Amino acid sequence: MFIFDLQIANYRNYGRVGLKLSKGLNLFVGENAQGKSNLLEAIYLLSTLRSSRASSDADLVRRDLLHTEFPVARLSCEVERQAGNLQLEVAIVGRTTDPSHKAGKRVRVNGVPKRASDAVGQLAAVLFTTLDIEIVAGPPLMRRRYLDMMISQVDRGYLRAMQRYAKVLQQRNSLLKRIQAREANAAELNFWDQELAHAGGVIFQARADALGHIVTQAQFHMDRLSDGMEDLQITYRPAIGGMDATDSPIDETEWTARMIRALTNLRNREIGAGATLVGPHRDDVSVEINSLPADSFASRAQQRTAALSMRLAEASYLRRALGDDPIVLLDDVLSELDARRRRGVLEFIDSFQQTIVTTAEPDRVREVMTRAAGRFVVRAGSIQRFEGE
Ligand code: ATP
Numbered sequence: 001m002f003i004f005d006l007q008i009a010n011y012r013n014y015g016r017v018g019l020k021l022s023k024g025l026n027l028f029v030g031e032n033a034q035g036k037s038n039l040l041e042a043i044y045l046l047s048t049l050r051s052s053r054a055s056s057d058a059d060l061v062r063r064d065l066l067h068t069e070f071p072v073a074r075l076s077c078e079v080e081r082q083a084g085n086l087q088l089e090v091a092i093v094g095r096t097t098d099p100s101h102k103a104g105k106r107v108r109v110n111g112v113p114k115r116a117s118d119a120v121g122q123l124a125a126v127l128f129t130t131l132d133i134e135i136v137a138g139p140p141l142m143r144r145r146y147l148d149m150m151i152s153q154v155d156r157g158y159l160r161a162m163q164r165y166a167k168v169l170q171q172r173n174s175l176l177k178r179i180q181a182r183e184a185n186a187a188e189l190n191f192w193d194q195e196l197a198h199a200g201g202v203i204f205q206a207r208a209d210a211l212g213h214i215v216t217q218a219q220f221h222m223d224r225l226s227d228g229m230e231d232l233q234i235t236y237r238p239a240i241g242g243m244d245a246t247d248s249p250i251d252e253t254e255w256t257a258r259m260i261r262a263l264t265n266l267r268n269r270e271i272g273a274g275a276t277l278v279g280p281h282r283d284d285v286s287v288e289i290n291s292l293p294a295d296s297f298a299s300r301a302q303q304r305t306a307a308l309s310m311r312l313a314e315a316s317y318l319r320r321a322l323g324d325d326p327i328v329l330l331d332d333v334l335s336e337l338d339a340r341r342r343r344g345v346l347e348f349i350d351s352f353q354q355t356i357v358t359t360a361e362p363d364r365v366r367e368v369m370t371r372a373a374g375r376f377v378v379r380a381g382s383i384q385r386f387e388g389e
């Protein structure tokens with residue numbers, strides 16, 4: 001798929017911007033703090049309906065509007081897809097003083113209002129940023145988020161299970177605390193164990209499945225980008241009570257059954273802790289380079305290459321799951337790579353219908369400049385197309 005028209009209004013540092021994007025490679029050049037990352041964040045938000053970095057919707061609305069009566073940012077795009085063309089609009093309403101306007105996101109798909117959870121993944125995208133190194137070097141949360149953002153774009157059942165799981169987990173944890181304080185009976189847990197394990201089974205299964213594809217793809221990229229010097233191992237570590245990855249269950253029902261068993265075994269400890277100790281909310285993925293844990297042994301460049309390989313694997317995972325190309329978004333990542341890795345990335349993403357690249361240092365990415373089908377300059381929240389070099 002590819003975006004041919006993008007409209008932005010009052011989003012971050014942008015006023016009103018309308019863009020005709022090209023198929024193929026689009027390059028956005030701009031100095032620091034001009035709006036390059038904001039642009040890619042906007043496109044990624046159209047895909048996932050979540051910001052890749054903001055903590056609240058109000059952050060996304062142009063700041064000088066926030067004190068007006070109806071502060072709203074608007075994003076919309078037109079997309080050509082295998083599955084038919086798409087028109088997608090998101091309105092983000094910031095804090096309001098008027099109680100008749102609720103804060104939050106409103107989404108329309110081809111003009112029809114939709115819940116955000118039903119519009120996720122209509123536009124598929126994979127976003128590369130300089131923070132991706134955290135997938136390898138950061139805490140388990142970063143690896144869970146990597147999986148969640150990826151899988152929810154292709155599997156609506158996954159997103160629903162995630163929402164259900166979060167709700168049940170919260171209720172179960174507060175029940176555990178009440179049991180601990182002798183305000184409730186332990187038998188009440190039976191119902192919540194079932195509920196949690198059912199949603200959990202869906203999540204475990206989807207993560208195991210997605211990783212199955214990611215592992216071989218990421219290994220392939222790591223090998224290519226490091227010229228055969230670095231071997232990447234990625235292993236799912238489901239938090240289901242001392243289970244080895246090699247005896248992973250094969251379907252949802254089996255994951256659910258295992259989780260119920262784990263919850264039963266741990267019941268007394270969980271009451272003591274007042275918290276749920278197993279389940280996908282505690283999952284991790286181990287990443288090793290040349291047989292050593294990458295977070296504590298690998299060099300920064302190795303970690304970066306591993307994270308990059310995982311993002312490239314994400315792009316092909318989305319392509320396979322959707323039968324269509326996701327939009328590839330590269331936020332300032334090419335200039336931090338050496339020439340060989342850069343070439344390796346460009347060669348691979350060349351096979352995708354559309355790539356959107358930002359850089360503050362066009363001289364460092366001359367090969368992108370020459371290949372680009374569309375070139376733009378970003379300056380203080382305005383964007384201009386330019387021809388030539
Ligand atoms: P760099 O090269 O440093 O990565 P960039 O071009 O990617 O820079 P952005 O991260 O897109 O820059 O941010 C551009 C500017 O947008 C920042 O100066 C920031 O203060 C501003 N900005 C962010 N949110 C808002 C908002 N809600 N309203 C107005 N301005 C905002």
Ligand code: MG
Pocket residue numbers: 036037038331332
């Ligand atoms: Mg930036």
